[in-house]
Amino acid sequence: MIDGSPRLGVLASGAGSILGAILEAGVPVRLVVVDRPCAAEQLAESAGVEVEVVTRESFGVDFDRDAYTARVVDALKRHQIDVVAMAGFGTVLAAPIFDIYAGRILNTHPALLPSFKGWHAVRDALAAGVKVTGTTVHVTTEEVDAGPILAQEAVRVEPGDTEESLHERIKQVERRLYPETIRLFLESQSFSNHTDDNKGAATR
Numbered sequence: 001m002i003d004g005s006p007r008l009g010v011l012a013s014g015a016g017s018i019l020g021a022i023l024e025a026g027v028p029v030r031l032v033v034v035d036r037p038c039a040a041e042q043l044a045e046s047a048g049v050e051v052e053v054v055t056r057e058s059f060g061v062d063f064d065r066d067a068y069t070a071r072v073v074d075a076l077k078r079h080q081i082d083v084v085a086m087a088g089f090g091t092v093l094a095a096p097i098f099d100i101y102a103g104r105i106l107n108t109h110p111a112l113l114p115s116f117k118g119w120h121a122v123r124d125a126l127a128a129g130v131k132v133t134g135t136t137v138h139v140t141t142e143e144v145d146a147g148p149i150l151a152q153e154a155v156r157v158e159p160g161d162t163e164e165s166l167h168e169r170i171k172q173v174e175r176r177l178y179p180e181t182i183r184l185f186l187e188s189q190s191f192s193n194h195t196d197d198n199k200g201a202a203t204r
Ligand code: GRF
Pocket: 013, 014, 015, 016, 017, 018, 019, 087, 088, 089, 108, 109, 110, 171, 174
């Protein structure tokens, strides 16, 4: 923290509509990290937010997750980021980042966790035939989609819904709920006492 306000970094890979909602809500974003060329990158640039492209070179078995995670952590530290918000980031990161930023990485997931974890949450909910799904904002831990839940909201599945139509209605909720929850989280962190290298537990 530089002036007592936690510095927020956002990790994104895709369309960036959740990132756009965070920016539109006026939540100060100090850095956007992307793992590939994507619309989120252009969105951040046009909003005047600094962008680090930490290119993921491989999507195969040779992908070095630890080395990649170290590059992401390096980018976050260079920009003195205190709190990280994942917004559709397509790479699962390795354990060290969850130690360095313990309790300070947030995620929005398009389902009511602990149901429908994973990358195809909307498709899986439709396939299961549930009548209600939704969205979850949670603290991210090494185990994917499993950390403490901060906020949830239900979304009804309508007859004839496709993965796209349902996901879009869920995202409409995410675009309100995630910025609100991030803002509250940042306010709660204003009183924390992080050390210069971003390590250390919150004091309350
Ligand atoms: C959101 O539904 C989020 O929950 C999921 O990825 C989606 C990102 O959407 N993890 P966008 O790329 O910001 O539009």
